[in-house]
Amino acid sequence: MLETSARLLRLLSLLQSRRDWTGPELAGKLGVTTRTVRRDVERLRALGYPVHAAPGTAGGYRLGAGAALPPLLLDDEEAIAVALCLRTGTDGSVAGIEETSLRALAKLEQVLPSRLRHRVQAMQAVAVSGHRAPAAVGQDVLTVIGGACRDRERLRFDYLDHGGASSRRTVEPFRLVHHARRWYLLAWDTDRADWRSFRVDRMDPRSPTGPRFTPREPPMEAAAYVARGVTSRAYRYQAVVTLHAPAETVARYTSSGFATVEAVDAGTCVLRTGAESLDALSVYIGMMGVDFEVREPPELISHLGVVADRLARAVGPGPR
Numbered sequence: 001m002l003e004t005s006a007r008l009l010r011l012l013s014l015l016q017s018r019r020d021w022t023g024p025e026l027a028g029k030l031g032v033t034t035r036t037v038r039r040d041v042e043r044l045r046a047l048g049y050p051v052h053a054a055p056g057t058a059g060g061y062r063l064g065a066g067a068a069l070p071p072l073l074l075d076d077e078e079a080i081a082v083a084l085c086l087r088t089g090t091d092g093s094v095a096g097i098e099e100t101s102l103r104a105l106a107k108l109e110q111v112l113p114s115r116l117r118h119r120v121q122a123m124q125a126v127a128v129s130g131h132r133a134p135a136a137v138g139q140d141v142l143t144v145i146g147g148a149c150r151d152r153e154r155l156r157f158d159y160l161d162h163g164g165a166s167s168r169r170t171v172e173p174f175r176l177v178h179h180a181r182r183w184y185l186l187a188w189d190t191d192r193a194d195w196r197s198f199r200v201d202r203m204d205p206r207s208p209t210g211p212r213f214t215p216r217e218p219p220m221e222a223a224a225y226v227a228r229g230v231t232s233r234a235y236r237y238q239a240v241v242t243l244h245a246p247a248e249t250v251a252r253y254t255s256s257g258f259a260t261v262e263a264v265d266a267g268t269c270v271l272r273t274g275a276e277s278l279d280a281l282s283v284y285i286g287m288m289g290v291d292f293e294v295r296e297p298p299e300l301i302s303h304l305g306v307v308a309d310r311l312a313r314a315v316g317p318g319p320r
Contacts, residue, residue: 004040007032011040013073015051015063022060037061076116083108083120094137094183137183137200142176144205145185149173154210155187160202171196172213175222184226188216195219197229227260228272235274239281239300243269245290253288270295278303 007030014021014029023034030037041051041061054060074082086105109117148155155173160166171187178184183200195218218225243250247263250271254261259273271292275281282304285292294301 004043008040008043009073011037012044012049012063015044015061016073020054020060020062026061079108079112079116080120083112094139094142097139141200141203141205142183144207144209145173145200145203146176148209149175151209152212152215154190154213156206156210157198158204158206159198169198170210171198172216174215174218176200177223177226179223179226184229186218186222186225195225197226224260236276237278237281237297237300238274239272239285239297240295241271241273241285242293242295243271243288243290244292245269245288250288250290253284279307282307 010030011026014026023037026037027034030040032040041053044051050064052062052064054062083105086101086108109120112120145155147153152172154170156168156170158166159169170190171185172190173185173187175186176183177186177197185198185200185203187196187198188194189196220228242264244267246267247261247269250261250269254271254273259271262270262272264270271285273281273284275284278300281300285294286307294304
């Protein structure tokens with residue numbers, strides 16, 4: 001009986017790990033015959049697990065969705081990954097999820113083996129969040145937007161831009177992107193006939209969602225598009241600078257949400273960044289310690305001359 005119970009748990013774990021299995025595949029994994037697999041599937045059904053069988057000589061099986069969540073069977077690394085992700089769910093980027101994440105984490109820790117519980121707690125003891133999310137987003141808002149992306153339905157919403165101006169937008173939603181501790185929607189704006197990224201915390205979705213659409217391909221990968229938009233449009237001054245250094249070297253001086261770096265060749269890259277003042281841009285670019293040329297904006301070039309004169313006066317007339 002003990003061997004049969006262990007085999008049932010193993011069978012359930014396999015069915016959870018992949019959408020479809022053939023009878024011979026399951027038999028090979030469990031080291032039993034296909035007839036034993038059929039009997040074990042019947043036992044799982046008797047316990048309330050909706051295991052569907054596909055007709056045919058291969059005898060395919062699939063674990064269906066049930067009325068209640070079945071117990072998840074996770075290996076060591078999966079259990080640790082889930083626990084750490086639940087812990088990061090308390091950072092406040094999604095409104096109302098902090099308490100739910102903590103409850104789920106407490107339940108998971110109760111059933112973790114001692115060896116895994118110690119590893120998870122050790123990570124929690126030394127992992128510190130430097131700051132909370134600047135703007136939390138409601139779960140209901142993310143659900144509505146995510147559903148529109150999945151179902152390829154047009155989305156209407158009221159939107160507050162960076163300056164506080166309100167507008168009504170109609171878009172074909174493509175992807176939700178979590179970047180620099182904020183949520184963004186990448187979508188095709190039907191009124192402006194162009195791709196746009198929108199901060200989700202500034203969106204007020206309208207229901208119902210609109211008609212279905214045929215999805216378009218964005219000009220670049222969704223996360224890269226949002227990152228470029230955030231760094232080039234979120235500040236008063238936006239800069240594009242060619243740096244004479246490898247991209248991986250420059251990347252050490254950049255942070256997510258503030259700048260993007262694109263390699264041109266082995267020794268040159270392009271930096272896109274922004275700031276609220278020309279002084280801040282001058283200091284940020286100058287501290288990288290590499291030669292550079294400013295491509296835009298033109299006022300930054302003239303301001304660098306002002307900064308250079310200021311530094312020269314600070315050094316004085318002595319040798320430099």
